Amino acid sequence: MPDNWEWFIKNFELLSHIDLTAYKRPQMERRINSFMRSASVPDYKEFISLLKTDANLYRKFLDHITINVSEFFRNANHWEILEKQVIPGLLKNRSELKIWSAGCSTGEEPYSLAMMLKENRVNLTDKILATDLDQEVLAKAAQGIYTAKAAQGIPPAYLARYFTAQGENYQAKDELKNMIKFQRHDLLKDNFNKDFDLILCRNVVIYFTEETKSKLYRRFADAMRPGGVLFIGSTEQIFQARELGLKSVATFFYQKES
Ligand SMILES: C[S@@+](CC[C@H](N)C(=O)[O-])C[C@H]1O[C@@H](n2cnc3c(N)ncnc32)[C@H](O)[C@@H]1O
Numbered sequence: 001m002p003d004n005w006e007w008f009i010k011n012f013e014l015l016s017h018i019d020l021t022a023y024k025r026p027q028m029e030r031r032i033n034s035f036m037r038s039a040s041v042p043d044y045k046e047f048i049s050l051l052k053t054d055a056n057l058y059r060k061f062l063d064h065i066t067i068n069v070s071e072f073f074r075n076a077n078h079w080e081i082l083e084k085q086v087i088p089g090l091l092k093n094r095s096e097l098k099i100w101s102a103g104c105s106t107g108e109e110p111y112s113l114a115m116m117l118k119e120n121r122v123n124l125t126d127k128i129l130a131t132d133l134d135q136e137v138l139a140k141a142a143q144g145i146y147t148a149k150a151a152q153g154i155p156p157a158y159l160a161r162y163f164t165a166q167g168e169n170y171q172a173k174d175e176l177k178n179m180i181k182f183q184r185h186d187l188l189k190d191n192f193n194k195d196f197d198l199i200l201c202r203n204v205v206i207y208f209t210e211e212t213k214s215k216l217y218r219r220f221a222d223a224m225r226p227g228g229v230l231f232i233g234s235t236e237q238i239f240q241a242r243e244l245g246l247k248s249v250a251t252f253f254y255q256k257e258s
Contacts, residue, residue: 005029008044015051016062018133022188022212028065035064059136067207068137070105072146072153073112074202075234081250083116086229089249090197093227096123097197100223102187103204104130107141107180108150111172113200114179115158124179129193131185142182144172187216192223199224202233218244226258 009020020028039057041047051058073079090097097117101110110130117124132138151159151170163170187204199220205213220230221244232238232252241247246254 004044008032008048011044011048012051015048017186017189019188020065022209023207024209027207031065035061062134062136066134066137068105068134070108070203072108072150073155074109074153075252076153078231078234078252079112079116081253082231083120085250086198086231086253087116087120087122090227090229091122094197096125098125098195098225099128099198100193100196100200101128101130102185102199102201102220104132104138104141104182105134106137107144107182108146108153109200109202110141110180110182111144111176112154114176115154115162117179118162118176119158127179127181130180130182131187132182133184133186135184138182138184142177144177145169146172188212192219194223195225195228196223197225197228198231199228200231202231202236204233205236206233214240217246221246221256224256226256228256230254230256 005025013019036047039050041050051061087097099113101113104110107130110128113128117128130141132141145166146163147169151163154163154170159170162173162176164173165171187201201216201220205216208216217230217238217240224230229249230238230246230253232254234252236252238244238246238248238254241254245257247257249255
């Protein structure tokens with residue numbers, strides 16, 4: 001039957017290379033059906049042919065299913081633990097850190113990191129790797145321009161030091177931008193680099209099935225050096241941490257055993 005859910009996800013993958021089987025089905029199905037209703041599309045077959053021909057609709061649909069919301073210093077108390085406890089701990093054994101922000105959306109997370117690292121004069125082995133599935137959010141991230149509302153999450157002293165006002169908006173200075181390498185990367189399909197001291201993957205896996213999450217956490221564990229730390233989102237937990245050789249060093253921070 002060429003018009004059921006399985007048919008849709010297969011054809012959507014051919015079009016977008018995005019594998020929707022890895023995402024929680026009820027949530028995803030609801031989001032897709034509500035999008036189709038609001039666009040007055042009667043069935044999956046028609047929807048796929050529209051997605052192929054209407055670039056605007058395709059873009060809107062991607063925005064709808066990837067959920068790109070982000071904030072500077074999201075969950076400020078966890079960033080404080082990162083700054084005061086986790087990073088100093090990592091620097092006990094290494095003079096330079098290798099860092100990845102996975103699922104970085106429009107860049108608030110890697111820019112928050114860059115500011116924190118600058119303030120603490122932390123050296124990096126390389127630029128912060130900041131990746132996402134979605135090219136469009138990465139293009140915004142690379143521009144580094146944020147509305148005054150988005151910039152509210154930036155401490156005023158940091159805003160003054162690392163951003164320039166541009167009309168109603170704020171633009172990240174080059175010294176910040178030069179610390180980050182934005183790159184498209186699909187966590188479900190692409191290879192992971194190795195030897196990270198710190199990986200942030202926050203508010204990304206919430207949409208994945210339990211099986212996908214487990215596989216992903218294993219790959220993150222493999223991508224870290226012994227002693228490396230994984231920083232996750234405030235609604236997340238790694239149930240099989242021990243099995244993966246990870247131990248919780250603070251809530252939402254998991255360290256790879258040395
Ligand atoms: C809610 S945002 C999280 C942004 C940031 N990490 C934060 O916590 O504020 C989730 C991001 O995950 C990305 N994402 C979803 N599936 C992905 C995948 N398979 N590979 C890489 N990124 C993915 C989305 O495009 C979106 O930008």
